[in-house]
Amino acid sequence: xxxxxxxxxxxxxxxxxxxxxxxxxxxxxxxxxxxxxxxxxxxxxxxxxxxxxxxxxxxxxxxxxxxxxxxxxxxxxxxxxxxxxxxxxxxxxxxxxxxxxxxxxxxxxxxxxxxxxxxxxxxxxxxxxxxxxxxxxxxxxxxxxxxxxxxxxxxxxxxxxxxxxxxxxxxxxxxxxxxxxxxxxxxxxxxxxxxxxxxxxxxxxxxxxxxxxxxxxxxxxxxxxxxxxxxxxxxxxxxxxxxxxxxxxxxxxxxxxxxxxxxxxxxxxxxxxxxxxxxxxxxxxxxxxxxxxxxxxxxxxxxxxxxxxxxxxxxxxxxxxxxxxxxxxxxxxxxxxxx
Numbered sequence: 272x273x274x275x276x277x278x279x280x281x282x283x284x285x286x287x288x289x290x291x292x293x294x295x296x297x298x299x300x301x302x303x304x305x306x307x308x309x310x311x312x313x314x315x316x317x318x319x320x321x322x323x324x325x326x327x328x329x330x331x332x333x334x335x336x337x338x339x340x341x342x343x344x345x346x347x348x349x350x351x352x353x354x355x356x357x358x359x360x361x362x363x364x365x366x367x368x369x370x371x372x373x374x375x376x377x378x379x380x381x382x383x384x385x386x387x388x389x390x391x392x393x394x395x396x397x398x399x400x401x402x403x404x405x406x407x408x409x410x411x412x413x414x415x416x417x418x419x420x421x422x423x424x425x426x427x428x429x430x431x432x433x434x435x436x437x438x439x440x441x442x443x444x445x446x447x448x449x450x451x452x453x454x455x456x457x458x459x460x461x462x463x464x465x466x467x468x469x470x471x472x473x474x475x476x477x478x479x480x481x482x483x484x485x486x487x488x489x490x491x492x493x494x495x496x497x498x499x500x501x502x503x504x505x506x507x508x509x510x511x512x513x514x515x516x517x518x519x520x521x522x523x524x525x526x527x528x529x530x531x532x533x534x535x536x537x538x539x540x541x542x543x544x545x546x547x548x549x550x551x552x553x554x555x556x557x558x559x560x561x562x563x564x565x566x567x568x569x570x571x572x573x574x575x576x577x578x579x580x581x582x583x584x585x586x587x588x589x590x591x592x593x594x595x596x597x598x599x600x601x602x603x604x605x606x607x608x609x610x
Contacts, residue, residue, distance in 0.1 A: 275437035277306050277517045279540070279585035283434065291372065291434075293365040301592070302428070305539040305585040306517045308364070309379065309428040310391070312412065316344040316352070316360035316423075322413055330394040331359075331411050349424045351469065354416045359392070362410040363426070366393075366402050373435050374402040376410075377519070377537045380596055382429045383557045384604035385470055386418035386463060386501045389429045402432075417559075418463045418501050419483065422471040429472075431537060433517070435579075442516060442578040447554050450507035451489045451569035454601045458486045459494060460504040461603060470606055480607040492569035496560035505601040506554040507570060511543040512578070514588050518542075520554065521575040540581060541588025542597065549590045549597040 278286075283303050286292035295313070302309045318341040325334050344350045344358065352358050366374060376391035377400060390399040394408040402410070412430055414423070423429075451459045461484040468482060484503070487494065496502065512518050520536035543552035556574060567573070590597035595605040 275440050276435070276580040276582035278434040278436060279581050279583050280305050281586050282582065283308050286434070291367055291369065293367065295363040299426075304431065305541060305587055305589050306581065307431040307433045307537055307539065310376070310410065310412065310430045310432055311363040312346055312423060312425055312427045312429065313361040313363050314345070314347050314425045316346055316350070316358045316414070318342050318344060319357045319359055322357050322415070324392065324396055324399070325394060327395050327397055331392055331409070335359075346423060346425045349422055351420055352414055352416050352423050353420050354418060356415065358414045360412045360414060362391070362412055362430075364432070365409045367407045368402060368405055370404060371436055373404050374406070374432050375435065376400040376402075376430050376432045379429060379431050380555075381604045381606065384503060384555070385421070385606060386416070386557065386559075387421060387429065388415040388417055389413065391430055391432070418465070419467055419470045422469055422473070424473060427472045433537065436582050440579055442580060444521075445576045445578070446572050447506040447508050447510070447574050447576060448570045449556070449567055449573045450505050450553070451492045451494055451567065452507075453488065454505070456486075457488050457490075458601065459489045460487045460502050460601065461485065462487055463501040472606070475605050476608045478607050480603055480609055483607060484603060489569070494567045496558065496565045496567060498560045498562055498564060500560050502558040502560075503601070503603060504556045504558050504573075506556065506573070508553070509543060509551050510538065510554045510576065511549075511552070512538045512540055512589070513544065514540045514546075514584055515581050516540060516578050517581055518576045518578045521577050538576065539589035540585050541590050544588065544590070547588045547590030547597065551600070552596075552598050553600050555596070555599060555602055
């Protein structure tokens with residue numbers, strides 16, 4: 272066992288009993304993943320004027336005054352979260368981190384692939400998606416649907432949390448490039464259709480992809496990203512995450528190009544490995560064009576994977592439990608079906 276690294280599934284399952292993880296209800300089936308725990312929405316959300324961080328001297332609750340909160344949304348029976356709006360929802364899970372243990376959060380893959388921008392906020396937080404050693408308090412999810420409005424309910428899982436023992440230790444970094452040679456039928460990616468219907472987060476495979484996505488081809492192996500448009504693309508390289516390691520897709524460097532290359536960045540142990548049935552898995556990228564049109568070319572570097580050690584081997588690798596994206600190539604979110 273290492274003395275530094277990401278906590279595996281059997282350690283995560285014990286956090287609730289140790290009081291390190293608090294929860295309004297018992298953990299649900301499938302909530303504990305090989306190297307992370309899914310976070311569940313609470314019973315309500317607030318529509319905000321703008322995103323915010325509470326800062327080092329204030330709790331989130333102290334910031335939620337009439338100047339910031341526009342109205343309250345009841346999630347118990349389901350509510351529509353509209354595009355272009357910012358919402359904040361208390362999560363059912365909270366943290367009481369001991370010495371040496373920190374936490375980091377990220378959107379789930381299915382959340383990022385529908386262009387729902389989600390970040391977790393802590394009390395007295397000065398950065399999103401981070402809970403430092405010693406943090407003792409609640410967690411909140413900031414939710415901003417950018418392309419599709421979503422129907423969300425209490426208990427829905429949009430974000431996930433990883434726990435790290437000790438300091439961050441990088442094993443290696445791998446740069447991945449864009450594949451514009453084409454997959455099935457020559458399709459290289461998908462562009463989200465504007466003014467599409469509602470994505471119901473409870474309906475897995477319940478939405479016709481053709482109503483939400485336009486398939487893209489690149490006969491010259493080039494693709495022009497339009498400002499403000501959202502794309503699903505895939506890496507040229509296969510990605511493999513060994514059972515003793517975890518990875519995260521690092522933020523794209525701005526000097527590489529005028530685009531953002533991902534929203535959801537956690538890769539679990541076992542992703543893309545032969546033992547878990549994932550040989551050849553690609554990294555699927557959520558890409559948004561920035562201020563000016565930008566040409567992507569086949570093989571162009573687009574993102575970095577940062578690998579770090581697990582504290583111990585997980586009992587179950589990604590792909591050995593219900594996994595929507597093992598052995599994926601170019602794949603839309605689990606909410607969509609081909610017809």
